[in-house]
Amino acid sequence: MSTRVPRIAPSQITPSEVYFNRRMLLAGALMSGVSGLLPAAEPAPATAGTLSYQRNPRYSVTEAPNKYEEIAGYNNFYEFGTDKDSPSENARNFKTKPWSVVVQGEAEVRGTFNLEDLLKGQALEERIYRFRCVEAWSLVVPWVGFPLSSLLARFKPTSSAKYVEFTTLYDPRQMPGQRSAVLNWPYVEGLRMDEAMHPLALMVVGLYGKVLPNQDGAPLRLIVPWKYGFKSIKSIVKINFTANQPRTAWNVAAPGEYGFYANVNPQVDHPRWSQATERHIGAPFLAARRPTLPFNGYAAEVAGLYQGMDLRRYF
């Protein structure tokens, strides 16, 4: 069955003045970060949902990115249903504005922040990353976002902050998947502080130069490209700096199958399937299966974070 995903979610083309104004405000906030860098080429008032960003050539891959329809039509986002095509259908009217994020725990700056304020001053960049799901399929995605480290630094985490914990919105009224106990809601993920501050860890607000579609985790999601996809938490409403390792959703659900670290590792199989290879979404028939790379191809950058650790034990 085909799920034709519109390029712009219906909620974003609501012909209401109020929503239009809000969108412009957000777009303005998103653009302010890079406006200084683009003196001449400052775009005219952006078309709906278009972001201003610069491509960061340091972060790219040789493979071509997947089609927008593939990235926005094949989603694991259990808050909106467990089938791959449920999120694109069920997240259509998801309200991402207004959006605020609670910051708490071991940090000097805590409180509730409007998303617009959090994005202020963040230069948006496009990075093309590999994306590897724990289910052994993969994508290549042009995300638009900014380094997680530059967001976290603003909260001035204290020396007792050893981990950072993220929480997804809990709203069963809007997120039908949360009405059944498939996972322990709300969804929680976390990183060790040094992982979170790594330049590859990205806070994402866009895809293919446009505002992130709801089914991909709008309005604010994490991307940790060297870890299995479930670490890259979506629709974040809380950031909590902790001294202890967070109890993350999939790890709680099935500790034998999903570890806290969840680094992509072809040597360590999932108990029920092999992680040695992956099938690339969108690849032609009979040419989709390819070897999985250690740390999803980012070993040169991140392997040092895990020096001396037994990656079989800390899977």
Add this chain to the structure above:
Amino acid sequence: MNLTQRYRFIYKPLVFAACLVPLVWLACGAFGWFGESLGADPVKKLEHACGKTALNLLLLTLAVTPVRNLAGLPNLVRLRRMLGVFAFFYVVVHFSVYLVLDLELNFHTLGADIAKRPYITIGFTALLLLIPLAVTSTNGMMRRLGRRWQKLHRLVYVIAILGVWHFYWQVKRDVREPLVYIGILAVLLGYRIVRQRRQAAVRARAGAAPGVTSTCAPATAPERT
């Protein structure tokens, strides 16, 4: 038209066509006919759709006897073989998609999967067990095997359990759908257990009565078609 003709010219062709619907629908998706598509991951879609169709047909096959007894439609059994053979057909397509399109004919991985992944081990076992049933599904084989035919075909209970278990085990987290299958299978097998107990009780009573030597011909003896 008498009953045999009705089955031959109406009911069987209808069931045959119905059993082909999933295949035609998947073909439409695969070739993009009528605006259908298999989505972003066509291989998984094909794999899962064929597997689920096979399970559906297997459960339908097992539903024939209860429905025929409870609804008083003894001739329904004439449709059972077609359902069973189609179940086998979809299992074969399911396995072929997995081997050719998913594993891309990597037999090394196939061997490792069957040996190391319990859900694949039991799924593969179910496939192997289905082969003798498919081979002996012809009228000639039924005649040749006589009473042993029925014994052999009781394997279908084991196959159905393995098939549903295979479904349950491969699901990542959301087991609601496999649980529905487990529930239906439990009802279908439970029906048989209850019925057999009752028949055994009837036989015991009849056996106690003088003059009755044997009632071993089961009421559910398959009607050859």
